[in-house]
Amino acid sequence: MNYFDQDLTSLHADLVAKKISAVDLAKATFENLRAVDPQLGAFLNLNEEAVLKQAADIDAKGIDPDKLMAGIPVAVKDNIMTKDLTTTAASKMLEHFVPVYDATVVEKMRANDAVIIGKNNMDEFAMGGSTENSAFKVTRNPWDVSRVPGGSSGGSAVAVASGQVPVAFGSDTGGSIRQPASFNGVVGMKPTYGRVSRWGLIAFGSSLDQIGPLTRSVKDNAAALNMIAGYDQHDGTSSKQTVPDFTAGLDGNVKGMKIALPKEYMDKGIDPKVREVIENAVKQFEALGATVEEVSLPHSRYGVAAYYIIASSEASSNLQRFDGIRYGFRAEDVKNLEDVYVRSRSEGFGDEVKRRIMLGTFSLSAGYYDAYFHKAGQVRTLIINDFKKVFEDYDLILGPVAPTPAFKIGDEISDPITMYMNDVLTIPVNLAGLPGMSVPAGFADGLPVGLQLIGKPFDESTLYKAGYAFEQATDVHKQTPEVGGAN
Amino acid sequence: MAEERINAEQVQHVAGLAKLEFTADELGTFTGQLEKIIGMFEELSAVDTTDVPATMRLDDDTNRLGQANMRPDKAVKSDEALRQALLKNAPETANGLIKVPAIIDESGDGE
Numbered sequence: 001m002n003y004f005d006q007d008l009t010s011l012h013a014d015l016v017a018k019k020i021s022a023v024d025l026a027k028a029t030f031e032n033l034r035a036v037d038p039q040l041g042a043f044l045n046l047n048e049e050a051v052l053k054q055a056a057d058i059d060a061k062g063i064d065p066d067k068l069m070a071g072i073p074v075a076v077k078d079n080i081m082t083k084d085l086t087t088t089a090a091s092k093m094l095e096h097f098v099p100v101y102d103a104t105v106v107e108k109m110r111a112n113d114a115v116i117i118g119k120n121n122m123d124e125f126a127m128g129g130s131t132e133n134s135a136f137k138v139t140r141n142p143w144d145v146s147r148v149p150g151g152s153s154g155g156s157a158v159a160v161a162s163g164q165v166p167v168a169f170g171s172d173t174g175g176s177i178r179q180p181a182s183f184n185g186v187v188g189m190k191p192t193y194g195r196v197s198r199w200g201l202i203a204f205g206s207s208l209d210q211i212g213p214l215t216r217s218v219k220d221n222a223a224a225l226n227m228i229a230g231y232d233q234h235d236g237t238s239s240k241q242t243v244p245d246f247t248a249g250l251d252g253n254v255k256g257m258k259i260a261l262p263k264e265y266m267d268k269g270i271d272p273k274v275r276e277v278i279e280n281a282v283k284q285f286e287a288l289g290a291t292v293e294e295v296s297l298p299h300s301r302y303g304v305a306a307y308y309i310i311a312s313s314e315a316s317s318n319l320q321r322f323d324g325i326r327y328g329f330r331a332e333d334v335k336n337l338e339d340v341y342v343r344s345r346s347e348g349f350g351d352e353v354k355r356r357i358m359l360g361t362f363s364l365s366a367g368y369y370d371a372y373f374h375k376a377g378q379v380r381t382l383i384i385n386d387f388k389k390v391f392e393d394y395d396l397i398l399g400p401v402a403p404t405p406a407f408k409i410g411d412e413i414s415d416p417i418t419m420y421m422n423d424v425l426t427i428p429v430n431l432a433g434l435p436g437m438s439v440p441a442g443f444a445d446g447l448p449v450g451l452q453l454i455g456k457p458f459d460e461s462t463l464y465k466a467g468y469a470f471e472q473a474t475d476v477h478k479q480t481p482e483v484g485g486a487n
Numbered sequence: 488m489a490e491e492r493i494n495a496e497q498v499q500h501v502a503g504l505a506k507l508e509f510t511a512d513e514l515g516t517f518t519g520q521l522e523k524i525i526g527m528f529e530e531l532s533a534v535d536t537t538d539v540p541a542t543m544r545l546d547d548d549t550n551r552l553g554q555a556n557m558r559p560d561k562a563v564k565s566d567e568a569l570r571q572a573l574l575k576n577a578p579e580t581a582n583g584l585i586k587v588p589a590i591i592d593e594s595g596d597g598e
Contacts, residue, residue: 100572193545207544231549233558240549305530316505323506326585330578337590341506354507358521361505362493363528375531377541382534384542416520417527433545457547 001028002036002163004480008068008220011166015063015071022055022063022071026115029073033117033164036484041139042149042158044078046118047085058113069227070113075159075168078119079126080211081200082106085116089202090134091124093322093329093348103200104235105169105211105228112227117165120155124350125319126176126204128152129422132413133352140409141183142481143447147406150180153214157184160214162484167215167224171201172436173208174307175401175426181214181438182401182450185479187221187467188214190426192458193433194239196225197232203318205311206237208430217477218439218468222246225460241458249461250468255289257466258394262297265399265425273444278400281441281451281470285398288469292398295390299382303428304420306383309363309376310431315353316360322348355416384432387454396462397454400425401438405447425452435460439467440476448479492525493518 006014014020020028030048037043055071063070076082079089081099083106088094102110109116123133131139131154139154141147142162149158153170157180160168170177172190181188189212196211203209213224229243261282266275282292324330324344331343349357363372390397402422412419429436434454441451451470453463471477479485498518502509509517570583579586 097576098572100569100576194547236557237544237546239547241547299534302531302534305528308524309528309531320506324578325587327573327576328578334588336588340588342508345506346508349507355517355520355524357505357507358498358501358517359524362501362521362525365501365504371532372528374541375534375536376528377543378536378539379531379534380542381539382536417523420524420527431542 002032002484003166003216004163004485006166007217008072008166008223011072012068012070016065022058022115023052025071026051026055026073026117029117029165036162036164039140039145039483040142040158040162041137042120042155042162042164043075043118044088044090044121044136044155045086047116050085051115051117055115058115064113067112068223069109072114072167073117073165074109074114075117075120075156075165076106077122077153077156077168077170079122079171079202080106080169081202082116082119085119087119087202088136089125090122090136091349091353092135095135095329097327099200101200104197104232106200108228114227120153120159120168120170122155123152124353125202125315126152126171126173127315127352127356129175129179129419130413131155132409133350135350138409141406142483142485143185144406145483146408147447148183148409150183150402150406152176154180156214157181157186157188160184160186160216161481163480164484166220167213169211169224169228170214171209171211172430173205173311174430175423177212177214178401178426178436178438178450178452179422183406183448185440185448185476185481186214186216187218187440188212188438189221189225189460189463190429190436191225191229191460192239192435194237195435195458195460196228197230197235197238199232199234205314206318207314208311218464218471219247219250222250222464239458244461246460246464249465252469252472254285254466254469257290257396259285259290259292259466260295260390260394260397261292262300262397262399263294264297264300269403269424270400271404271444274400274402274404274449277442277444277449278398278451282398284470284473285466288473295394297386297390297428299379299386300428302379303383303431304424306376306379307423307427307431308359308420309372310380312356312360313363313373314360316357316364319353319357324348352416380431383428387428387432387434391456396466399452401450401452402426405444405449429454433457435463437463437467439470441470442476443479492522492529
């Protein structure tokens with residue numbers, strides 16, 4: 001079965017009423033996946049044997065009516081650790097790596113009896129915006145298989161968009177949940193920094209990384225965030241802020257809501273067809289009783305430069321652990337310890353990962369630290385202050401997610417700067433640690449375009465409320481893609 | 488900032504710090520790409536950051552680094568099954584230990 005006609009609420013009702021068992025649901029999910037995924041490549045590895053056993057156990061003890069996710073098949077990006085299930089971060093470096101513990105988010109999935117079907121393809125170590133940097137396979141956009149799914153959580157977005165699973169979990173360091181959500185016409189939430197534990201997420205940019213859900217509907221997304229949010233003693237940066245029920249307050253009412261539209265997000269660098277979709281979304285919100293006013297985020301244009309310094313610096317430090325000694329890839333025929341390090345890293349990492357390590361090492365090196373790393377940290381402060389100022393007067397910020405819809409496979413991969421510029425509208429949100437969500441807003445030449453909603457820290461609820469009202473007022477989310485959908 | 492942002496010699500030096508090596512071809516490609524990306528970084532020099540503090544991490548009132556937010560530092564008991572699982576991920580083992588090549592260079596080429 002595919003998941004186009006069901007949401008979590010209806011699936012849960014069917015499971016509780018025993019109209020379908022968890023085992024039958026898992027089997028039907030794998031059957032559909034085997035028919036659909038060979039054309040798309042959303043999954044790197046499947047968990048079939050363990051899943052059928054887990055589903056049988058869930059059926060034996062009975063579906064808990066209080067656990068919405070019980071028996072629900074989910075997919076997980078392959079940089080999130082799953083005990084006993086190979087976790088590669090789409091890198092040759094970790095091709096055979098089997099985690100000995102679960103990420104906290106995965107622990108929470110298991111505690112809620114969610115069923116992890118398999119692991120999603122991604123850009124290697126989450127570095128990239130097209131999933132073309134995977135060491136293992138190409139992932140294709142289900143709306144047009146000649147195009148990229150976006151990235152780095154491309155496999156997760158495609159798995160949901162093509163109806164293979166109702167929920168997938170990705171990670172977002174500079175746009176890696178929101179941009180693929182936009183390219184695939186699904187809902188993707190990057191929660192506030194600290195909202196979700198990073199324990200067991202293979203670290204890329206530790207001051208930026210967050211795990212979040214991708215779903216077909218806003219309500220399902222809110223329910224999925226309910227499952228994974230909250231303080232974790234294993235992640236000192238996770239927050240002790242109260243976690244509300246994110247599905248509460250989804251009533252379609254945005255009357256009186258004050259929405260800001262940054263002029264920098266609608267300038268000439270944005271594809272006119274994308275701009276048109278966003279302009280229509282603005283009209284929709286106004287018709288629903290919200291006010292939308294133009295504001296300025298003057299430092300947002302410096303976000304890309306600041307981000308690629310900060311994220312690369314953090315990455316160069318985080319990726320030092322891959323040394324060919326305790327785990328991961330070790331080069332053959334090495335003659336001494338230095339050789340193990342240098343050759344294992346040079347043969348185990350792909351080009352984009354090497355580029356980031358080089359940029360980070362350079363930015364942190366003697367003589368360049370002040371001009372690059374420290375300066376980027378100062379610009380980050382200015383970007384944070386821009387947002388703070390806007391949020392003094394507004395409830396949320398609206399704009400596009402990406403400057404264009406999905407581009408062709410192969411078109412941008414040889415030009416790093418063009419690829420980096422795709423993140424111009426998502427990066428400032430990570431730098432400021434704010435929640436950001438992509439909601440399907442329309443189409444440009446048949447390709448999905450997402451609307452980005454940006455909120456105050458720990459105010460995901462307002463994004464869900466606004467996203468839900470918009471979704472219910474349009475039929476964009478009811479469209480299905482070419483592969484996996486329609487028939 | 489310098490006229491020439493980065494040259495092949497500097498790229499070699501940074502590669503050494505990062506424990507990476509490049510072929511001559513790769514070195515040429517990487518130098519060209521890094522030159523352009525670092526050029527993009529230099530856009531930041533146009534921003535007035537006088538007296539602006541740098542943000543290096545994000546925290547809120549509940550997770551500011553300090554004693555209050557640290558979990559107690561105590562030993563957690565491990566077991567043989569975990570030890571075996573960990574060793575399975577090691578590229579080479581001997582007698583239940585992780586094996587590494589000689590730390591002293593035995594190639595005889597004096598490097």
